[in-house]
Amino acid sequence: MPKKENLIKIAIDSPAAAGAGTLAKTISKYYNLLYLDTGKIYRLIAFIKINQKKKFNKKFLRKKIQKLNLKSLQNKNLLSDEVGNEASLIAKDKYIRKLVYSFQIQCAYKPPKKFNGSCLDGRDITYKIIPDADLKFFITANLKTRARRRYLELKNLKKNVSYSEILKSIKNRDKIDYNRRISPLKKTEDSILINTSKLSKRACFLKIKKIIDSKINS
Numbered sequence: 001m002p003k004k005e006n007l008i009k010i011a012i013d014s015p016a017a018a019g020a021g022t023l024a025k026t027i028s029k030y031y032n033l034l035y036l037d038t039g040k041i042y043r044l045i046a047f048i049k050i051n052q053k054k055k056f057n058k059k060f061l062r063k064k065i066q067k068l069n070l071k072s073l074q075n076k077n078l079l080s081d082e083v084g085n086e087a088s089l090i091a092k093d094k095y096i097r098k099l100v101y102s103f104q105i106q107c108a109y110k111p112p113k114k115f116n117g118s119c120l121d122g123r124d125i126t127y128k129i130i131p132d133a134d135l136k137f138f139i140t141a142n143l144k145t146r147a148r149r150r151y152l153e154l155k156n157l158k159k160n161v162s163y164s165e166i167l168k169s170i171k172n173r174d175k176i177d178y179n180r181r182i183s184p185l186k187k188t189e190d191s192i193l194i195n196t197s198k199l200s201k202r203a204c205f206l207k208i209k210k211i212i213d214s215k216i217n218s
């Protein structure tokens, strides 16, 4: 690994349920990087909006975001499909994106000293949050595979969901995330494409590990 002063920064963008989160977590653990799932920030705001509708305004939200920390993103309620759908709607808001920008920058560029660097995943990480990342990945999988994975994940959490409902909402989220005007999901030219449709978690990790190792040892 590079010396402490040469923090390694990994940026990942991906559509919903492509396996980026699992992969990013594994990479972060292996290389001792601070991991931030930026989707959870938008999910937290969506959760607040759903549950505190009456109080939800700019000032209220600003105060909540000032108190944002990694622990507050671990709430299991953030994983529901309802929250995911609302997250993709509120994520179109310029004011909200601006509010959450500095938290992401702090995690990416100033992770606590115990880490060798950072790894962030989301929709605009490779070109807006960490444009100078050492490694950039665009992780994707075909729609049906993503829907099946998300369905099983939610079933495991004992959520009452149907496959067709999940397929529909992932399709809808793709449409919103790829086509919005502000910070759309896209693969940048300098990102490495990883299609996880036919790969096991282990195979994905090994593929990415090989790329990272060759970069940090070069």
Ligand code: C5P
Binding pocket: 016, 017, 038, 039, 040, 042, 043, 084, 087, 088, 089, 091, 092, 121, 122, 123, 124, 125, 173, 177
């Ligand atoms: O990654 P996840 O599915 O949890 O993200 C929920 C929603 O948050 C996405 O559909 C997307 O609209 C939004 N998001 C975003 N920018 C990010 C991460 C997530 O707009 N960096």
